[in-house]
Amino acid sequence: MRWLFRLIRNLLALVMIIILIVIVYKNVPAISELNPFDHSSDKNTESVAPQRANSTYTVEDNPLLQNVPLGQTKQAFKWISKSEFMDVSGLERMGYDDNYVAGQRGTEYILYKFGEPKMYVYQTEQDLLNDLQEMNSNIKLLPKTSY
Incomplete structure (x- = not known):
């Protein structure tokens, strides 16, 4: 009877470890390239990058998006x-x-593609157009006023 309880306990521990690994792979942006559950990179491998941008800055510099994983920026923006x-x-x-956010701040024009680590400044x-x-x-x- 003890071996049955140990078997059940070990199976539950194994299931908990698997659930923890899945949660980490889905939510940690640093290992998103290793994520076997994310197929977003398979969809559009030949995307056109902006050519006329004068400079870029990283999303981590933006206080609104610094705590949002790159893969979730589109969802966060919708909410x-x-x-x-x-x-x-x-x-x-x-x-x-569905793919981009563009805006004007002062004399600069900013373009952000959802999921990318940088924004383009024009x-x-x-x-930009x-x-x-x-x-x-x-x-x-x-x-x-339109929003």
């Missing part, structure tokens, strides 16, 4: 209020679609 997002990030105009709106057109995305920048 938050767009008007509050514009207030906190200082955007005067913003537009988005000096002119035309450069040209890159968006090359990436087959039609985003119109709208004022905060």
Whole structure:
């Protein structure tokens, strides 16, 4: 009878370890390349990168997205209020679609592709629009009152 209880206890411990490993693989961005459950990289391997951006900065520099795993930025953006997002990030105009968020802050234009570790900064709106057109995305920048 003791061997049956030990067997059940060991099986439960094994199941708990497997659940812990799955949770870690799904939620830790540092090992996202090793994640066997994430097939998002299989979908679009030939994406066009922005060519006209003058500079970039990493998502970790952004206080809104610093605690969000890269794979979850799209979901997090869907959940938050767009008007509050514009207030906190200082955007005067913003537009988005399923793959990108674009905005104007002062004289700079910012483009972010969901899931990437960096944002692209443009000096002119035309450069931003040209890159968006090359990436087959039609985003119109709208004022905060539209959200």
